[in-house]
Amino acid sequence: MSINFQPKVDVVIPTYHPDTAEVRKLLVRLTEQTVKPAHLLIINTEESFWNPEITRGIEAAEVFHISKVHFDHAGTRNMGAGFSNADYILYMTQDAVPADKKLIENLLLPFRKPDVKISYARQLPKPDSGIIERFTRSFNYPDRNHVRRKADVPRFGIKTYFCSNVCAMYDREYLQEMNGFDEPCIFNEDMVFAGRTIRDGGEVAYAAGARVLHSHNYTAVQQFRRNFDNGVSQAMHPEIFRGIKSENEGRKLVGGTARYLMSSGRAYLIPKLIIQSAAKLIGFRLGRMYRVLPESVILSCTSNRSFWSYVSPDDMD
DSSP states (O other): OOSSSOOOEEEEEEEESOOHHHHHHHHHHHHTSSSOOSEEEEEEEOGGGOOGGGGTTOTTEEEEEEOGGGOOTTHHHHHHHHTOOSSEEEEEOTTOEESSTTHHHHHHGGGGSTTEEEEEEEEEOOTTOOHHHHHHHHHHSOSSOEEEOGGGHHHHGGGGGOOOTTEEEEEHHHHHHTTSSOSSOSSOHHHHHHHHHHHTTOEEEEEEEEEEEOOOOOOHHHHHHHHHHHHHHHHHOHHHHTTOOSHHHHHHHHHHHHHHHHHTTOGGGHHHHHHHHHHHHHHHHHHHTGGGSOHHHHHHHOSOHHHHHHOOGGGGO
16 A cells, blocks of 8 residues: 555445445445455445345445435435444445545545545546536546645635545544534535535545546436536535535536537537536526425425425525
């Protein structure tokens, strides 16, 4: 190893309707890391969807079952952290797979700097991803490391707080000191916590050498729903997002994607890009104004209906 300490790392993975082969592949690759995790803590929603074959023979794996009504993007991850006494907690999603054996090692490297409290990985597109999704991954996850701090907010805006729990490592003691992720949470628990960390004087590192395979081929409707929830999450946390424009980054992404499609001879995909981008923007703006929307409209827009079963829009002022 190229770091001068031997930390203990636990991995927390929320699952729901897990694909047996995919999640088993994730767990096996985690056990093959140069820095091996002490525990693989799986918080599975609905035991009836779980196949014991997923963890067969993997001694580090522990499975905890919860019901769907108890799942929360923040609360479920906080629950996982509660089972850990490790130095660092690595959060992953069930559809991300380490690209090599140095994922954990490379995520640990930024913590040599004492102000770094979070380190997150580069996401590479899976082989079945479309060309637009591939460009989006390269836009959001470049091949160079960087560290963001409070002084970067005027220059980078909302990108200062960018972080993804698809694959992100946290200093466990700091996570505990900050009382974990804010609950309840419909979306963006990672960026909200990163924002709190940066405002608290901490730093968030992007470790480009830590790589996972993760991508989606979302439809325009799915993009609309996800971005509606994104808008809700930002409206819920004005202390983090007030005065910071998200649309600026969206415009850069759309413009860059359009130029790439044209230069690569795929201009025929620009109408698809326009439709998807419009769906994202409309969904996001509606989400930002969720407080004035009828509950029936909220439920028709969100991708997380169960969230609204235990949280009323009136309770989120």
